[in-house]
Amino acid sequence: GESVGLHLPTLSVQEGDNSIINCAYSNSASDYFIWYKQESGKGPQFIIDIRSNMDKRQGQRVTVLLNKTVKHLSLQIAATQPGDSAVYFCAENLSNDYKLSFGAGTTVTVRA
Amino acid sequence: GAGVSQSPSNKVTEKGKDVELRCDPISGHTALYWYRQSLGQGLEFLIYFQGNSAPDKSGLPSDRFSAERTGGSVSTLTIQRTQQEDSAVYLCASSLTRGARTDTQYFGPGTRLTVL
Numbered sequence: 001g002e003s004v005g006l007h008l009p010t011l012s013v014q015e016g017d018n019s020i021i022n023c024a025y026s027n028s029a030s031d032y033f034i035w036y037k038q039e040s041g042k043g044p045q046f047i048i049d050i051r052s053n054m055d056k057r058q059g060q061r062v063t064v065l066l067n068k069t070v071k072h073l074s075l076q077i078a079a080t081q082p083g084d085s086a087v088y089f090c091a092e093n094l095s096n097d098y099k100l101s102f103g104a105g106t107t108v109t110v111r112a
Numbered sequence: 113g114a115g116v117s118q119s120p121s122n123k124v125t126e127k128g129k130d131v132e133l134r135c136d137p138i139s140g141h142t143a144l145y146w147y148r149q150s151l152g153q154g155l156e157f158l159i160y161f162q163g164n165s166a167p168d169k170s171g172l173p174s175d176r177f178s179a180e181r182t183g184g185s186v187s188t189l190t191i192q193r194t195q196q197e198d199s200a201v202y203l204c205a206s207s208l209t210r211g212a213r214t215d216t217q218y219f220g221p222g223t224r225l226t227v228l
Contacts, residue, residue, distance in 0.1 A: 034216075036219075041221070042221050042222075043116070043203050043205075043219030043220050043221050043222050044155070044203070044219045045219070046216050046217070046218070049216070089154055089155070091154075091155075098143075098160065099145075099157040099160065099168075099171070100145075100147075100155070100157065100217065101157070102147075102154030102155040102156075103154050104152070104153055104154045105152075105153075105154055
């Protein structure tokens, strides 16, 4: 079935470097995408979202890029900090739906 | 309250027993969602409530699962005759307005259910 997925389950990053977390989706009807961060023992926390009529959106230290041609979504974190260590999920929903479909997540570990 | 709260934070039960999980959404949020997160996996949608409308139960995995939302606020997810495969973290989320799909869903900390 169609689903949202992440390219790599783990990512190790040196503190201060930039992080890039990738996500591929297969449903061309998806037109709204969200990135969540989940720390151990906590629920997912909203980071940033993007609609399909955009290809880039920036927040504080984060940038989301959307390439609809290849159905690819990425989250870039600038100057990664120890507090960025967490599991990152991409999620999507369809134009006529409110349920979120989540990928399996990428675990980001920041090395001091 | 300041955020979505859930109770209990942890629940250990024996196979075959019934369990109830509680969710208190953010005050004023009309949409409420339940998701399940198995170990190392993403979130799986279970059920959605919006105001006084009939809930969307399409994600419930079996008829042992049910949920209700009283007074448009607190919700309870009930699992009857629990099985070991029900072991997971159960997450509740709420969103502000009419459940429009682009409303940000705010998640609670979850209830970790372990069925022995």
